[in-house]
Amino acid sequence: xxxxxxxxxxxxxxxxxxxxxxxxxxxxxxxxxxxxxxxxxxxxxxxxxxxxxxxxxxxxxxxxxxxxxxxxxxxxxxxxxxxxxxxxxxxxxxxxxxxxxxxxxxxxxxxxxxxxxxxxxxxxxxxxxxxxxxxxxxxxxxxxxxxxxxxxxxxxxxxxxxxxxxxxxxxxxxxxxxxxxxxxxxxxxxxxxxxxxxxxxxxxxxxxxxxxxxxxxxxxxxxxxxxxxxxxxxxxxxxxxxxxxxxxxxxxxxx
Numbered sequence: 001x002x003x004x005x006x007x008x009x010x011x012x013x014x015x016x017x018x019x020x021x022x023x024x025x026x027x028x029x030x031x032x033x034x035x036x037x038x039x040x041x042x043x044x045x046x047x048x049x050x051x052x053x054x055x056x057x058x059x060x061x062x063x064x065x066x067x068x069x070x071x072x073x074x075x076x077x078x079x080x081x082x083x084x085x086x087x088x089x090x091x092x093x094x095x096x097x098x099x100x101x102x103x104x105x106x107x108x109x110x111x112x113x114x115x116x117x118x119x120x121x122x123x124x125x126x127x128x129x130x131x132x133x134x135x136x137x138x139x140x141x142x143x144x145x146x147x148x149x150x151x152x153x154x155x156x157x158x159x160x161x162x163x164x165x166x167x168x169x170x171x172x173x174x175x176x177x178x179x180x181x182x183x184x185x186x187x188x189x190x191x192x193x194x195x196x197x198x199x200x201x202x203x204x205x206x207x208x209x210x211x212x213x214x215x216x217x218x219x220x221x222x223x224x225x226x227x228x229x230x231x232x233x234x235x236x237x238x239x240x241x242x243x244x245x246x247x248x249x250x251x252x253x254x255x
Contacts, residue, residue: 005249005253007039007040007041008039008040008041008064008065008242008245008246008248008249009040009041009043009062009063009064009065009245010035010040010041010042010043010063010064010065010066010067010242010245011043011044011045011059011060011063011065011066011067011100012027012031012032012035012042012043012044012045012067012069013027013045013066013067013068013069013093013096013097013100013117014026014027014044014045014046014047014069014093015027015069015071015072015073015090015093016047016090016092016093017090025044025046025047027044027069028069028225030225030226030227031067031069031070031114031225033225034224034225034228034234034238035067035238035242037228037229037235037238038228038235038238038239038241038242039239039242040064040065040241040242040245042067043063045059045096045100047092047093047095047096049096049099050092050095050096050099056096056099056100056103057103060100060103060104060107060109063109064109064110064245064246064248064249064252065109065110065111065112065241065242065244065245065248066100066101066104066109066110066111066112067111067112067113067114067117067241068097068100068101068111068112068113068114068116068117068118068120068121068219069114069115069116069117069225070114070115070116070117070183070223070225071090071093071115071116072088073088073089073090073093073116074086074088074089074116074119074131074185074186075089075094075116075119075120075123075129075186076089076091076094077129077131079094079098079123080123080127080128080129081128082128082131084131094120097117097120097124098120098123098124101120101121101124101125102124104217105124105211105214105217108214108215108248109248110215110216110217110241110244110245110247110248111211111214111216111217111218111219112216112218112219112237112238112241113218113219113220114219114220114222114223114224114225115183115184115220115221115222115223116184117219118188118208118209118219118220118221119186119187119188121195121209121211121217121219122188122190122191122192122195122209122219125191125192125193125194125195125211126192126193126194127188127189127190127191127192127195128188128189128190128192129186129187129188129189130186130187130188130189131185131186132185132186133184133185133186133187133205134185138203138204139187139203139204139205140158140201140202140203142157142182142183142184142185142187142201142205143182143183143184143185144181144182144183153181153183154181154183154223154226154227155181156179156180156181156232157179157180157181157182158179158180158182158201158202159177159178159179159180159201159202160177160178160179160180160199160200160201160207160208160222161177161199161200161202162174162177162178162198162199162208163196163197163198163199163200166196166198166210167196167198167210167216167218167240168198168199168208168210168218168220169198170240171218171233171236171237171239171240172233172236172237178199178232178233179232180207180220180222180224180232180233181222181223181226181231182201182221182222183222183223184221187205187206187221188205188206188209188221191206191209194211194212195209195210195211195212196209196210196211196212197209198210198218198220199220205221206221207220207221207222208220208221215244215247215248216240216241216244218237218240218241220237224237224238225238
């Protein structure tokens with residue numbers, strides 16, 4: 001008996017870190033829970049998928065969507081043409097994320113990027129980043145105060161203005177400014193020619209992008225996975241992503 005399709009399978013990118021001397025790969029529960037709440041089945045994607053070409057291909061073949069999560073780490077600057085070291089690097093994630101984006105782009109698989117995930121989509125498409133937004137006038141501070149409780153760190157920090165007629169505008173009301181949280185040091189300097197700017201902060205910083213000529217490839221700089229059941233616009237973003245994954249799955253079944 002064949003497996004009856006119920007919910008789309010969503011690949012979730014993990015981060016590598018040292019936990020008590022053990023090299024570990026992890027993903028915050030908030031990303032997993034947001035996918036489940038929206039109707040998807042999350043599957044963690046380890047960096048070891050890069051150990052052999054067929055591993056990534058086999059993993060992606062069964063998936064219906066790709067979630068590029070946020071992370072405390074930053075993309076190494078040489079990926080976007082800058083010199084210098086990155087003290088909070090995760091090279092394994094860089095390699096995996098860029099390969100996943102390339103695969104998902106060529107196969108028109110739905111993608112949803114969050115914070116670092118948005119920066120990965122930008123860099124993978126020829127864009128560039130500000131390494132420290134707060135040091136670039138006229139931008140305001142966009143990172144959290146880590147001495148505060150998490151609820152306060154993830155509280156709405158500023159508005160974003162949504163561009164009309166884009167992917168984001170179809171999911172949210174582009175006529176109403178949206179208040180979002182802000183927990184990032186790096187930001188988008190140049191989005192690259194393949195990306196469309198979907199939203200900006202009041203200081204002009206790019207807050208959301210989408211990939212042109214793709215059924216659903218949206219990325220945001222804020223964190224909609226934080227308490228999505230009560231955060232403005234969050235459920236609509238994840239629901240749009242999951243619905244796109246369902247359409248992708250049905251398209252695969254018809255091939």
